[in-house]
Amino acid sequence: MPRVAVVDADTPFRERLREGFGYPLRGGALATCAALALAHYVALLPAFVGLLGGALVWTATWRYAADCMRHTAHGYAEPPDVGVDGNDAAGWALTAIHLLAAASGVLAIVFFPALLWPVIVLFALILPAVDMTLAFDANLALALNPMHLARVMAGFGGAYLVPVAINLLLGALVVLASVATAALPRLLAVPLFAFAYTYLVILAFHLMGGMLQQRREHFGIEAQAEALANAAGQDADSRLAAQASELAAEDPQAALRLLAGRLQDRAAPPLLHETYRALLRRQGLREGLLVHGQIWIAALVAGNETAKALRLVQECSELDPAFLPDDPGNAATLAELAARQGMNRMAARLCRGFVKAWPRDARSPQCALLGARLLGGPLGQPAEALVLLGRMGTLPADHPLRSDFEALAAQLRQPAGAA
Incomplete structure (x- = not known):
């Protein structure tokens, strides 16, 4: 049985928030964000076809967001796969309620400007409870029942203001995203805006799911992930x-x-x-x-989990400055990651170690070039950079990096301060 990644119900919300930003960019969530971003092109089709297609895409968005909320509330650390636990009724109900919220705002702006802020505050307060109800029960009548919404809010106490704040922030970020993409060509703006909005919706529902998990006993939510993990030993x-x-x-x-x-x-x-x-x-x-x-x-x-691997490389390097991952593929991957993260000394050391350990590996020229650029640039060691390039000898005339080697070598040989 595959390993089940589980989140402890007692995980502090601050940690959930920090980790949550990466949640929509993993597994099924990333695939969903990308697919739905492209699917929003359907809104460019004429009249009724575009409206119907757009409604279907939004329904799919809310349906997957509801899946993420339930998945997180049940203790799963990773996003659900697309369509594994989907609920079409929840998707349609969430689409309807959010269209109602948007329409109410538009009506207030056009006909009753003085009511705009009361409308915004009202929906900001009730939408988290409505979203949670629809994600689990897909019952629009129940989600609009004031007594039920009051019970949901009471179950969180003062912490209920957290999802309220999340929804308000979500709305503000959506407005900013729409403004930022307004200056772009529509063919480019549509998927960019859609990806940003889908990312934010999934993030918001994931965080609300985490709050539900923390109060799962009050809301009668079973710890499915924990049960599966126990069953798997x-x-x-x-x-x-x-x-x-x-x-x-x-x-x-x-x-x-x-x-x-x-x-x-x-x-x-x-x-x-x-x-x-x-x-x-x-x-x-x-x-x-x-x-x-x-x-x-x-x-x-x-x-x-390359970021964790890089931290472990650092730890081992403190024990042995000559430490190098024993797999050339891993060493090359971590050298590039270290360079991207600004860990220049570690990246250069990994590159030098790679060239010394595996001089005939096909990745050696790339590692030598990366290390030499770091040594000759931010680390200020041009002589060491030339030595590293020299370890590769003269590359074949048809090698794709030969011109880069020659250009960098010529640059490094220039006297300090020369143009």
């Missing part, structure tokens, strides 16, 4: 980490052996890796930390 990992920590007080080596076998599996959770490294540090086992670093870096890169 993932809770055994937590028990194993606790057992190893207790055993370490009496027999540190036995505690390490207890964890070692499980860590060979790339699906091992961070908790076990962190427990293992803590035990190694406690015993001062520098070589063990470096060996484990190689294993965990490979697992992190394979899981597309």
